[in-house]
Amino acid sequence: xxxxxxxxIRLLLEYTDSSYEEKKYTMGDAPDYDRSQWLNExxxxxxxxxxxxxxxxxxxxxxxxxxxxxxxARKHNLCGETEEEKIRVDILENQAMDVSNQLARVCYSPxxxxxxxxxxxxxxxxxxxxxxxxxxxxxxxGDKITFVDFLAYDVLDLHCIFEPKCLDAFPNLKDFISRxxxxxxxxxxxxxxMLQVFAYHLGQSLSIVASH
Numbered sequence: 001x002x003x004x005x006x007x008x009i010r011l012l013l014e015y016t017d018s019s020y021e022e023k024k025y026t027m028g029d030a031p032d033y034d035r036s037q038w039l040n041e042x043x044x045x046x047x048x049x050x051x052x053x054x055x056x057x058x059x060x061x062x063x064x065x066x067x068x069x070x071x072x073a074r075k076h077n078l079c080g081e082t083e084e085e086k087i088r089v090d091i092l093e094n095q096a097m098d099v100s101n102q103l104a105r106v107c108y109s110p111x112x113x114x115x116x117x118x119x120x121x122x123x124x125x126x127x128x129x130x131x132x133x134x135x136x137x138x139x140x141x142g143d144k145i146t147f148v149d150f151l152a153y154d155v156l157d158l159h160c161i162f163e164p165k166c167l168d169a170f171p172n173l174k175d176f177i178s179r180x181x182x183x184x185x186x187x188x189x190x191x192x193x194m195l196q197v198f199a200y201h202l203g204q205s206l207s208i209v210a211s212h
Contacts, residue, residue: 006053073147096151
């Protein structure tokens, strides 16, 4: 599964100043990772495809993290304005998910130590593609932030945790990370969500978001 699916959603809700309540489901310890707290409710919520995270906004019940992000973004015109911008949004949304899935397969694999060197070998090319796509723009789509910047930040930040030097050759990506974090600390109270990211990245809890 992709890593930290709810983090970008939390940040986007904060950025858009949306009123929401968050419910968290806790997993048990290794090796069983008991999920009974979630499973006891999973099929009682009226979700079409029951999964985490989910969002309930009035009569709307949404699963799939990118669908939730798009739903929030549409409300606040954060999906791109021109056709070219919307195309860039679509491309990066899917690329970010692909890369997140690739990293997750390595991190969650029992063969992690065997798979890690090969993944690290391909990491510079992967980051180069992100760097070229960003170019000299302040945000990945252009001059204005869109919801895919939240996805891109998540993916790049996860890779910096995985390999702290992975962005050293790409100053525009490092600038993007800094720009995003400065902005995030403005709209996230006391940077509390930013400080929580490491716990969520490490899979300490499963979370959902409910908006109203």
